[in-house]
Every structure is written in C-alpha cells, then in structure tokens.
Amino acid sequence: MSAISEILYNARKQRNLVLRKVAAAVDIDQSLISKFEKGERVPTKEQTIKLSKFYGIPQKEFLIDIISEKVVRTIQEYEFAETILKVAEEKIEYLNSKRGFKKQQNNLLDAK
Amino acid sequence: MSAISEILYNARKQRNLVLRKVAAAVDIDQSLISKFEKGERVPTKEQTIKLSKFYGIPQKEFLIDIISEKVVRTIQEYEFAETILKVAEEKIEYLNSKRGFKKQQNNLLDAK
DNA sequence: TATATTTGGACATTATTTGTCTAAAATATA
C-alpha cells in the first residue's frame, strides 16, 4: 500500500464519493481507479494529471510520486537497488552538467 | 555515448576482436552489439551477464550500470528527474526498513 | 435481505522493447 494509494483513497473518502462518480468525472474506468487505490496498478502520466486536477493535488508533486513509484517497481527486485539509484543520480547530474555547458555555450553565441 | 558503450568498445578493441567474433561467442546479433557500443540500445539483463562473462567484467557492477542507465533513460525527459530519484530512494529505504523489520520478526519466531 | 459499491481476475488491446535483416557507409587490406 503505497502513498499514492492512500492519497487517492483519502481524497475520495473526504469528498464522500463512490468510485463510479470519480470514474465518470475523470474518464477512467472505476475498476482501474480501485486498483490504483489498492496499489495494484500505477496510474499513467495522463491519468495522474487528470486525478490531480480533479482532487486538487499539486500536479508536479504527484507526478514525481507516480514516476518514482514506477522506478521503484522496476528495481526493487535487486538487492542493490539503492546503488542503482545512486549511479542513476550521478548519470543524471552528468547529463545536467553537459546541458549546463551547452546552455552556457548557447548564451555566449547569443551574446555575439 | 555512455560509459557502457565505452566499456564494451574498449573491451573488444583490447582483444582485437571484430563484432562477428564476439557475436558468435556470446550469441548476440553483431548488429545489436554495435548498437550497444554506440549507445543506441541498452543490453538486457541476460545480455549483460553474457557480455560481462565474455569480457571478464565484474557482473554486479555491470548490471548496476546497465539498469541505472535504463532508469536514466526513462526519467531524463523530466526536468525534475533528480527529485524522482530522491523520492525513489526514500521509497526503497522504506521498503528495506520494512523488510528489516520482517526479518527481525522472523528471527524472533525462529528463536521460539 | 436487497441493493449498492468495491474488488479481483481473466483477457483483450495497445504500447514499448527487443531482435533481425540488409544494404550502405566506413575502414582495413592487399
């Protein structure tokens, strides 16, 4: 039972809504929403956006939550999952520094 | 051009092997190995194991490299990729602490 | 107890990843 499940379940309960009503409002099958609330499935990006809008959940934070959950489900079978993330971080930082470099280059070119 | 590409390319060059020879030895299409070396594709787990054995690359380290590369390719489109990894880390740590708890429980039960 | 709601499981559909093929491009060799 992940945080996403709880967030969705609580959001619906606070509003005293049944799945059918949410399903109609956001155009997602009620069975699927049930699975999200039970942690059986993870919403897609589009579904995430729809649900966050409907429930007034901050979109970016929710997206981060969803995508990180997907990452976790991919790597959790490995005993070295934490190391994977550390290495991934280094790679992302490296990519960002390359982008930063390119941005600086572009800025210099624009100045000319 | 990722580290994986360089590792594979250098490993092959050091041994003065052509793709065809490696391909036959590890039973992976030579065109595919070329794509790995160029960073166009990422090897599967099974391919990773085969290549690490063939080249004598430490398997666990190589697996970590490969899987983290896949994670990176999934999330790098987002400007908040680093945050995703941070949250994923917290989730993994949480899971590990739950597992630790279960292990302790199991140990206690065994002791009885 | 009847009805409404939620859930789980099977399976269809869609999307993504992976593997293969082939010829062009690049490089090496004679």
Next chain:
DNA sequence: TATATTTTAGACAAATAATGTCCAAATATA
C-alpha cells in the same frame, strides 16, 4: 586503387510489458 571486411543505420518483425475493459465475486450499506 580495387577489393575485402567490418561497422553501422534504418526499417520492420517479433516478443514482451503495460494498460484498459469486462464481469462476477466479495464486501458494505440501508
């Protein structure tokens, strides 16, 4: 320079994974 060999890129087939739907069983409510 001609030829052989190697590498590569692109198209597409095949395999796998993710996602959506359907429907009845399970559960909750009145």
